[in-house]
Amino acid sequence: MRNRFSWVGSEKDFIDEKNVCSIDRVAVGRFGGNSSAGQYKNEDGCIVWVGENWEFAAILDAHYSAESAELIIRTLDEFQHELIRLIAKPGFHDLQEKLLSIFQSDKFLDQCKKVKGETACLICIRKDNYLWWFSVGDCVVYVFHPDFIALNQFQLNQRQFYEWIGQVNTFDKAVPCFSSGIRELRKGVNRIFMTTDGLLECPGEPFLNPIDLVKKLDGEQLEDAFSLILTKIEKNNVRDSTTMIGWTVNISQQGSIPSDGVEN
Template sequence: MNNLSWVGSEEDFVDKRDVRWVNRVAVGRFGGNSSAGQTKNEDGCIIWQNGDWEFAAILDAHKSAESAKLVIDTIEQHKEDFVEILEMKESLDFKYLEVILLKIFQSEKFLDKCRRVTGETACLIIVRKANYVWWFSVGDCLAYVLHQDLIALNQFQLNQRQFFEWIGQVNTFGQAVPCYTSGTRELRRGNNLILLSTDGLVECPGEPFSDPSNLVATLNEKELDEGISQLLMEIERQNVRDSTTIIAWNVEVEKEGSIPSNHFG
């Protein structure tokens, strides 16, 4: 299986951990503890992949899962447009992806659908091709790129979480100026672990993973699915209420990353 499309209203995983491989991408889902008051799951995700690229989206809605489902369904409807760009043989310009997303999210048809849903969602999209990763973020989901060179400099997170940004009933793309963040990063030579998560991972009671170094320690020297299982087991043990969805995969890069000109001086 190369692809996955899921929203928590389909299967909520309350009191249940689910960790599985989608080809080379690992996904973990935990709907939260009913003992803490959880009754539903409003997360969602998309995973697509092919030979030298991955496209992943993670969503965290509130009030209902309707906004997450709307965004997932809309992105899936435009899958051919995204894949056509990702399959380009010449060098990839990630700006083409941003243009498509802005066209989709600012269309009157989509905005009208957003007005009709209950609640709103954060949305984080990550695309990796060759030795580059690109992100498009609305709201407070988290993305990490974990590599030994970066960890040594206490650099873990790819994006900065933004509060008060959503897509749905309250909609940043319905404002005079849409608010979102995007960017591109070069991956380092060796193993790069890309990990996306909804905020249940870091807003758990006791905050065991608010410090990214604890995240690294849990994932270090384990198979990725086993590491994700341990992350979910720990937040379950801490009696987290919020649902948590994690998508992660390893990228092995042969090309040397940029280094400062005085490195050998």
């Protein structure tokens, strides 16, 4: 069973072609967009690593060319063993500091200046009953759980425009701009879902409202749900490429509850 995977759209573009595959317990869905809508290249990319009690997933949406996505994938692969070692340590502080040091290193900054274009980058790591994310740009991660859904809480990060890594590079500024956070997962089934913006900007906006994603992901196996989602955006004649990563985590620990037992 595979537990390491990486791909970039310059290798295979999946234009007019839907693809859903599994890397261990993680589902990956890819669609390069419709040539009939004018699509001719795919600049997305992704990485998935799966451990015994953790998952590492990165999703990239490049602009102008796929070179910046290729660079980040090569860089993360280069540091794979060290990053996995840090995942095993308590908390996420050391991991975040390591990623920041990689992205702010002279070597990486010099490489960024030589690529054509720039990329959004979203990295998520689930370990035990926590999910950590690190986001530059406009890719999105959701956590779907009945407790959150009941309170209309879906999306963890906010899409940030004019923010990239590459030729135009937030880490080459006096003060880098990015967002990160940690979410405690709830007891029971949590569905983690990451996507590039092609899904959200599809004509007709069939999945702009997260509840429409919940409906698809809640009643199907993830691979089947991904196929249905990609079929829908294909029928809506989406041009932009879409890459999705998702997995299900069943948490046995009780999550935090208010001291009086009442949420609001």
